[in-house]
Amino acid sequence: MNTKNNIKAVFLDLYGTVFIENQWLPGAKETVDWLLKNELQIRFITNTTLKNRKMLSEIFSHIGIQVPSESFFIPARAARNWFIENPPKTGILPLVHSSQIEDLGDIPLVYNESADFVLVGDMGDEWNIDIMNKGLRTLAAGAALTALQQNPYWLAADGIRLDTGSFVAALEYGAGIKCQYVFGKPNELFFKMALADTGITPEHTIMVGDDYQSDIIGASRCGIKGVLLKSGKYDYTKFPEKAFAVINGIGALPSWIENQ
Numbered sequence: 001m002n003t004k005n006n007i008k009a010v011f012l013d014l015y016g017t018v019f020i021e022n023q024w025l026p027g028a029k030e031t032v033d034w035l036l037k038n039e040l041q042i043r044f045i046t047n048t049t050l051k052n053r054k055m056l057s058e059i060f061s062h063i064g065i066q067v068p069s070e071s072f073f074i075p076a077r078a079a080r081n082w083f084i085e086n087p088p089k090t091g092i093l094p095l096v097h098s099s100q101i102e103d104l105g106d107i108p109l110v111y112n113e114s115a116d117f118v119l120v121g122d123m124g125d126e127w128n129i130d131i132m133n134k135g136l137r138t139l140a141a142g143a144a145l146t147a148l149q150q151n152p153y154w155l156a157a158d159g160i161r162l163d164t165g166s167f168v169a170a171l172e173y174g175a176g177i178k179c180q181y182v183f184g185k186p187n188e189l190f191f192k193m194a195l196a197d198t199g200i201t202p203e204h205t206i207m208v209g210d211d212y213q214s215d216i217i218g219a220s221r222c223g224i225k226g227v228l229l230k231s232g233k234y235d236y237t238k239f240p241e242k243a244f245a246v247i248n249g250i251g252a253l254p255s256w257i258e259n260q
Contacts, residue, residue: 027251
C-alpha cells in the first residue's frame with residue numbers, strides 16, 4: 001500500500017467493531033481482507049481474558065480469513081511483554097483462565113504464596129474460593145496486585161457475568177491495597193505495549209473501535225488517532241469531540257484510509 005497518508009499501523013477492536021456475538025458486521029470480512037492484503041501492520045485488539053490469540057485466530061479461519069495469532073493483541077500479551085521488561089524477583093501468581101497461560105509465555109509463573117506479583121484475569125468457570133484466598137494471602141505477604149483488565153462485568157449468552165474488575169475489587173478490599181498495574185484497555189500501558197509490538201510510532205497509527213471510552217480515549221492519550229465507528233457501543237448522545245474521525249462502520253474503513 002502507498003503510505004503517503006502516513007498510516008502504517010491499524011489497531012482494530014473486535015467486539016462491536018468486527019462482530020457482535022457470533023454475527024459479523026456488514027463489510028467486516030471485506031475490510032479485514034483489504035487490511036491484510038495491504039502493507040500495514042495490523043493488530044486486532046480486545047480485552048478478552050477468556051480467549052487466547054490462537055482461539056481468536058480460529059474465529060477468523062471459520063469464515064475463511066487466515067490471520068496469524070501474532071496479529072492479535074490481548075491483555076495477557078501486554079502483561080507478558082511488560083514483565084519481560086520489568087522482571088519480578090520471585091515470580092507471578094496467575095489468577096487467570098487456563099487459556100491465557102500460553103500467551104503469558106516465558107515469564108516466571110509461580111503457584112505459591114512466595115510470588116511478588118498477583119496477576120488477575122477472568123477465570124470464568126475455573127474460579128473458586130480457594131484460588132481467591134491464595135491470591136489474598138499472597139497479597140497480604142507483600143505481593144503487588146496487577147490485572148489483565150478491570151471491566152466490572154461482561155455480557156454472555158445467558159446474561160451479564162462478573163468480569164475481572166469485580167474480582168480485583170474483592171482482592172483490593174480484602175487485602176486493603178490498590179491494584180498497581182492494569183494491562184488492558186483503556187489504559188495507556190496497553191496501547192504502549194501494542195505500539196512496541198508493531199514497532200510503529202503513534203503518529204503513524206490509528207485505533208479503530210466502537211467504544212469512545214475504551215478505544216478512542218485510551219489510544220489518544222498515547223498520541224494515536226482514534227477512528228470511532230457508528231456500531232456496537234457507539235452513542236450519538238455523547239458526541240466524541242476528541243475522536244480524529246467518525247465513520248459509519250467497519251465497511252467504510254478502507255475508503256477512509258485511502259482518502260487520508
